[in-house]
Amino acid sequence: MKVAVNYSTEAEQLIKDSLIDVDVFKCPDFSRELIQRAERTKPCYVHFGLNAGSGQIENVDWTLIKELKNWTQTPYVNVHAVAYSKHYPEFDVLTDEPSHINLVVDAVIRDIEIVADKIGIENVIMENVICRGKGDNMMKSVIDPIVLSEIVRRTGCAFLLDTAHAQMTSICLGLNVKEYISQLPVSSLKELHITGIQKDENGRLRDSMPMTKDDWELASWVLRKIENAEFSKPWVVAMEYGGVGPAFEWRSEENVLAEQVPEFYKMVKLNQH
Template identity: 45%
Template sequence: MMKLAINYSSAADGLARDGLLPVDLFKCPSPFDTDVSVHMPDLLERARGTRPVYVHFPLFAGNGSLRDVDWDGIESVLAETATPYVNLHLETRSADFPGVPVDTTDPAHQEQIAEALIADVALAVARLGAERVIVENVVARGSVLRPCIEPGVIARVVEETRCGLLLDTAHVRLTAEELGFDARAYIAALPLRQLRELHVTGAQPHEGGRLRDSMPMGAQDWDLLEYVLAKIQGGRAAEPWCMALEYGGVGPGFDWRSDPQIIAEQTSRLRRFVKT
């Protein structure tokens, strides 16, 4: 049965202590995420004071960095927190493939990047087993190369490595805006029968009018979530183990996006979609 989670934040923790947070879990950054641990080194200990936790890792496939990962440390965190999956972001950048244009649609470039993604995911699968690895769709923005967000490439990675899919609906919305495609059609082309985890949050115009994620959910965000849930209920997508609201967090990048009223309202609305 699917569980409901939310990013750990001091605001969410306070609501949990007051009995006003209808979630099953806190989604926490891993101890390897130095951007967060510097602001709250005892985050996992704090979070476990009010809710069970699971961990999201800052790991990337496609750039060769997984060869240098502390896998023993990762397995220790998995065991300590009962986190069922190691997540890998399918993200390759211009610096990883010099000479490949960011917006390339060249089949040769797609093949080159797909092979790099598969090789890295296969490394994690060999260490942990395919049943413990999930790959996440990222945002096509900045120096991120377009092939790594193509549904066909993602589907190939999942098929060839037998890993699972982590679907982030806000990433879909941002990428759809950037590249000018239909968000629903993009989701429908992903390997949804291998869906293992679902991330949802708002995508709203921010500075300069460009969409930014980890914001309060609005009408379009709820609509896209309901589209995904309909696919799950209709048997066209697997039921994920967890749906996580990625609003709120720790540190200056999230302090202004951790409003307790929004957290209480949006988790209550999400709870109606997730059976207890």
């Protein structure tokens, strides 16, 4: 398993100064220049901002996606399985109505099939998102392990587990996070994202934050499951802290990266033996 961290200028400098190390940078898909800069320090792979189930997949620039995938040798094009409440106004966010669940499944599968037609289903990976429950913009059905497993089974795509998304979903919906993760399609796991979660000034949980004790413990548990072959082994484990642009620059603290990336790297590498 390779170890990645979100590309940031702070991480780049720490690597140049030999204070941290990773195998690859995880880069967003919106800037060729950023990828070119990052690759002068470490190899990169691209995380794409595609949402399966939104009905927008047909409008994607596939020439650019294929170019970035081939250029960086990114093995998978990721999609986020989504079901926005605005697209299902007749249903409650928490509905378990079978007819609604079928609509969500069909919408996600329809978009994944478009992606598969462009790049091959063996190159498609689906990520779990966050549902916060009542008042949220994401329908609960799309984070249901049964639904996600059915989508993987029917399409043949692989699975990307985001532990922070699973944590936040579980806290908001009153689930046991380890039981929840264990029910996801982890036998098809090909990529793993790990980061900290913390409350903002309004008490709302957010991810891409420094790791806390609970975050480290959950990450360690997932890696043990991989080591014991209870979950499939992903090609990369990414620490999703730091980044570029207004949404991430304020949470790209050099001291956090300097302290937590080496611990993260060691934890992942130790779980491969």
